[in-house]
Amino acid sequence: MDLKIKKLSDIPVIKEAVTPQGGCSTSGCGSANDPTPELPQAIREKIQDHPCYSEEAHHHFARMHVAVAPACNIQCHYCNRKYDCANESRPGVVSEVLKPHQAVKKALAVAASIPEMTVVGIAGPGDGLANPTRTFQTFRGIREQADDIKLCLSTNGMALPEHVEELAALGVDHITITINSIDPEVGARIHPWVIWNKKRVFGVEGARLLIQQQQKGLEMLVERGVLVKVNSVMIPGINDEHLKEVSRVVKAKGAFMHNIMPLISEPEHGTYFGLNGQRGPTQAELTALRDACGTDMKMMRHCRQCRADAVGRLGEDRGAEFTADRIDELEVDYPAARERRDQVQAAIRESMGAKRLASTARAPVASATGKAASRPVLMAVATQGGGVINQHFGHAREFLVYRASPEGVRFEGHRRADLYCSGPDECGDREQVMASTLRSLEDCEVLLCSRIGIEPWSTLEAAGITPNPNHAMEPIEDAILAVYREMMESGQLAPVEEGSNSLMAEVS
Template sequence: MSEAKDRSKHPCFNKETSGSCGRVHLPVAPGCNIQCNYCNRKYDCVNESRPGVTSAILPPDKAVEYLDEVLKKEPRITVVGIAGPGDPMAEAEKTIATIERINAKYPDMLYCLSSNGLALPEHVDRLVELGVTHVTVTMNAVDPEIGAKIYSWVRVGKVVYRGVDGARILLERQLESIRLLKARGVTVKVNSIVIPGVNDHHLAEVARVAAELGADIQNLIPLHPTADTPFADRGEPSKELIHELRATNGETILQMTHCRRCRADAVGLLCSDRSSEFIPTLNRLACGSDKTARPYVAVASREGLLVNMHLGETPGFQIWAPQGKGARMIEERAASEIGCGPDRWHRLAEILHDCSLVLVEAAGKQPKQVLGEHGITVMECSGMIHDIATDYFQGADITRYKTRTHKAGCAGMGAGCG
């Protein structure tokens, strides 16, 4: 790890620099290996600011280009972070590939990531080699009985654990992560969500354990009740409770008091966020990541004029290609046979091998993730096919076509769904 890096320039870990040093979060890791009862990873919610929210998923090979664009307009950026929208270590290959690319061009930049800790231990050495200086581990309980009330499931490899067993495995990995990080000189922050009636009475113990492990700072984050989650109807903790907990825990470990509950695509100073300004750039790079090798757009449509079919229900796709300054439909292809599990979507990726974008009315999380692994972006949208395809091929901002309707998140079996 480079000793030349000035760690004081991380605004989340140092309140004194939060008004002069900025951060950019790169949303390259959509998948997650646990399901928290307060979390709904909703990718397209422009007006909402909380962890797990982003306007688009950025391919690792576009990370440097995106950072270049950000730094042109906001040169005060000192930190590159990866905070999801899932868990960076659940998508370790993408996360590490992103940091490798950024590090090659911007070696003096501070690098950080935020993780639940489940898959973190096996990657600590490589992260330190790449110059990661700051890591946040979200640890909401140090008692598996309490943790079991917070997590629906925990997935290790292909095995899904629930209840106390899942919470115990997660806690063991979190404790190991902090030990390993501190042994290698990484600055560690422990995030703890304050959930009234669940863990608010227990957070002093979390602070004690974190301090004993050598963690540098704790961030107590008030629960933000989120629709379509088990904790949707649970009240947000009062300001008085947060103040009391910070005062108590502050006797054990330094407390962060300036958290902004950043989005997974946050950009700018903590006090002056510019995320919305960079959404068009993020979407352009996300959607246009592979137009040379994949020159076409696939469309799910009932009658051939509008984007109006669900990805999992369409019997086939129109294939559109650029034509001059417009677009035209060149052929139709049958969809993969209806089935369950990721194999169906891997087969569809083969069918749409020359398409960089799929336009659908709606789609599940699993097919979006699987197709994304093949370099194919799935966009939920509505409108005239010709208009959307033309704008896409011309490099225009197509985010205005995105579907803004509310959708429920998945808190199911932990195996992914279509």
């Protein structure tokens, strides 16, 4: 294998703009709500019910990860697969590793119990392609018994090229590659060694091998029409600025989406970075990098950095309902459950389509002075899913954050939160919980929820965050637009100069 890659310029890049699966180039492709280019219709149709690939779908559809791959073929300074906590959402974390037959039975049981589940993925706890026998046995078993379920794989890419043909043959057409660098010098600071030909290769040489394999695998997948999403971990001071070049290169080679994730580096997880004081990015740093990379490539902003055994919608985890001992006792009649799944998913797609039509039919609303608001506002939302505001503040374990501006609404990401209420008559350490929530939402001006108590209301308001329970059960974006209009009309937002070309948020 040629190992002459030494720097960025040595990595071959496709010279012409790639338009994966019938896509569009940078020019003339975008939306009022998001400066990122809009995905081509062919790709939107392919991911419309994939919660990990579609921001819209993640409100409605569920996914599951089956933990069948314990071994890994590279070492990452941000990973420690020995750690497990039932309440921890972090890649590589699992409570139990399954055998392939157990994973297949679990997939069928979850699909029968959670009819909105559309995707089964293998994401560890090691690397699926470092455990090819277990991975492909699992995929084949699911494909044979439930051909309506999408198959998905997350991989570091080290062993990807040798397995591309089998993945494509099995219909695994959604693959995520974690690519943290395209410069071996940078890569060596993140991945101290890789396994190649059954031997460890250290430092820059190992990083060079990893980069070469990742780039080759990416090109091979795109050639075969497989949708490729690239994940990158943002590590301040190591690869944060470099990820702009990573984004440019992977887009040129045909990846359709880039997911830049924050480093998780709490010391208690026992990772090299965590134990050596490497900090994760601030929310402002993460947003700025995503915006910088997102001018000509679709950014994923709804990632939850899920466990390798996650079950349910993004933001929830129902894995405890489907442990191996419970699954072994079940008799799953999947064909009988298939009809209900088809009905439930058809109804969800119809509802999503109706919401999209309603959105395009809205008429623009101007302020009483004819001027539009001049600055964006971040709003946090408590939701249990379904794309509506349907959660009590005290029951939220996370908040979705949206950016409202004269151009419309854009989803920015999620913020984790400690549970304020642990039962109907009992709450936890309120001061500690609220302090954590205020840190998480410090840049937000509004919090939308279905209900909220007087005490947390007062605390949030004193911190400059206005609670608003007046839009319970309304679609999230409609409510945000309505609140933004109210803020504009009340004079809370500074107006722009006369004659500005503002596309004011639209409301029904």
